Amino acid sequence: MLYTLYEAGYYGSTPLRMAARMTRDFWSSPLNPAADTEFGRSLYAGADLFANLTRRYGKPAWGVDSVKIDGQPVRVRPTEVWSSPWVKLTHFSRDMADMRKAGRRELEPAVLIVAPLSGHYATLLRGTVEAFLQDHEVFITEWTNAREVPISEGRFDFHDYIDHVRKMLQLLGPRPHVVAVCQPGPPVLAAAALMAEDGDESRPATMTFMGSPIDARLSPTVTNKLAEERPFAWFESNMIYTVPAPYAGLGRRVYPGFVQLASFMSMNLEKHQEAHLRYLQQLMAGDGDSADQHLKFYDEYLSVLDLTEEFYLQTVDVVFQRYLLPKGELVHRGRPVRPELITDIGLLTVEGEMDDISGIGQTQAAHTLCSGLPDELKEDYVQPHVGHYGVFNGRRFREEIYPRVRAFVRTADRRFDKARVAA
Incomplete structure (x- = not known):
């Protein structure tokens, strides 16, 4: 049931995620004369953070060329x-x-x-x-x-x-x-x-x-x-869930990656909260290089498998x-x-x-x-x-x-x- 609810939450937030992306694109456009104002950067930063926190993180590319x-x-x-x-x-x-x-x-x-x-x-x-x-x-x-x-x-x-x-x-x-x-x-x-x-x-x-x-x-x-x-019975009862549609493994019992990720993050929750707050501040200050480093780390860290x-x-x-x-x-x-x-x-x-x-x-x-x-x-x-x-x-x-x-x-x-x- 938890896996199904997790998927429903992701798809249910799609309209909000799309709105956040549109807001982000609007307030980062070089054609927008207010994009470089404090107000514009604040809206951009908030929309970008929401879009990144709610999006799907797929398997990263190796990038070793x-x-x-x-x-x-x-x-x-x-x-x-x-x-x-x-x-x-x-x-x-x-x-x-x-x-x-x-x-x-x-x-x-x-x-x-x-x-x-x-x-x-x-x-x-x-x-x-x-x-x-x-x-x-x-x-x-x-x-x-x-x-x-x-x-x-x-x-x-x-x-x-x-x-x-x-x-x-x-x-x-x-x-x-x-x-x-x-x-x-x-x-x-x-x-x-x-x-x-x-x-x-x-x-x-x-x-x-x-x-x-x-x-x-x-x-x-x-x-x-x-x-x-x-x-041992606690792990069987609390950590194992059934894969829902539309995945190929429909019906397979798994330890979901998102459950593992929640466990990882809870061990250092304050550090992750501080990291995202810094990211928000970096975007608002126009510090793109530092923000890119944050994204590079979390693109990997938030990509999980079952x-x-x-x-x-x-x-x-x-x-x-x-x-x-x-x-x-x-x-x-x-x-x-x-x-x-x-x-x-x-x-x-x-x-x-x-x-x-x-x-x-x-x-x-x-x-x-x-x-x-x-x-x-x-x-x-x-x-x-x-x-x-x-x-x-x-x-x-x-x-x-x-x-x-x-x-x-x-x-x-x-x-x-x-x-x-x-x-």
């Missing part, structure tokens, strides 16, 4: 290389002629960036992709909005996620590198453990976990406490309530998941000192679980002065975190090449 490598611009083209109803594997293909101009003539390491399936689109990792493109063949998971998947396509749960990660690593093999940002940590570690146990030739050469809840019992945050304090009922509830249960992976009790398709059997996959964990989503120690827990790895294959790094988002985006990520990941990957590749020659 080129990247600079050693000062040389290199053209980039996102290309779909594999898909299922639940995910699209995108390769950011770099132009080879431009690469040669930049002095890069050899094939560079393949990196699979596993984007979180936790409400936002993979484009939230735009900065992550741009950094890795400097030195790697970059592939990323673009998870599908569950409301767009017909019921006839069946279910998608936590274990399907593990299978998908394994399938995509096999497509990139042998020995690709994998980077799990936030939510994917537990299923990516599970996939790597299963591949290691099977001696899969496509098992990753390295796995990097960034702000991931490997063991959510450690340094619990507000998010962790909410999941722990509420009974998760399937089974995936969301299993994640709550497996990761945030029963802690099956760190307790050694996770079973996948009848097989125990045993990270201790990983012996030749490099492990790098990255955490943010001020992370209020995945607390300090939750990601580091991977080192304890991967007890079969020698110390020379392990590395841990805590980035000072950054929160959750800063672990994978922003200036400190580009200048301090990414160089460490790059060095770790290069060292692992050299070790892998020596082992292959010796064999």
Whole structure:
């Protein structure tokens, strides 16, 4: 019912939204002699804010058309290389002629960036992709909005996620590198453990976990406490709704993106209110550059997708309530998941000192679980002065975190090449 009411609210506000857009266009027109008056700017700012707050935010474009490598611009083209109803594997293909101009003539390491399936689109990792493109063949998971998947396509749960990660690593093999940002940590570690146990030739050469809840019992945050304090039945009753028409997933039970977004925003409600007030003041003052930065952030932040009922509830249960992976009790398709059997996959964990989503120690827990790895294959790094988002985006990520990941990957590749020659 809530989903239907949400949609009715959106469509019901359409006349007001259209009126706001017309008002905005009228008071921003260069043909309007009063547009640059205080009165005109105030009307424009109010109409613009209303239009933006009530409009639909679709999936953002990547906008990654080129990247600079050693000062040389290199053209980039996102290309779909594999898909299922639940995910699209995108390769950011770099132009080879431009690469040669930049002095890069050899094939560079393949990196699979596993984007979180936790409400936002993979484009939230735009900065992550741009950094890795400097030195790697970059592939990323673009998870599908569950409301767009017909019921006839069946279910998608936590274990399907593990299978998908394994399938995509096999497509990139042998020995690709994998980077799990936030939510994917537990299923990516599970996939790597299963591949290691099977001696899969496509098992990753390295796995990097960034702000991931490997063991959510450690340094619990507000998010962790909410999941722990509420009974499982509460999440079933209060977080799951049915997709209405006109979406392709009509009738599918989902955890809606707008519910997740409301949860995100309520955690820092005052900050968001202040940000929109500043935006209003910037428009009234004619500060277009600052206003554009606000829009750029919120165009991404307010773009959300739905998760399937089974995936969301299993994640709550497996990761945030029963802690099956760190307790050694996770079973996948009848097989125990045993990270201790990983012996030749490099492990790098990255955490943010001020992370209020995945607390300090939750990601580091991977080192304890991967007890079969020698110390020379392990590395841990805590980035000072950054929160959750800063672990994978922003200036400190580009200048301090990414160089460490790059060095770790290069060292692992050299070790892998020596082992292959010796064999």
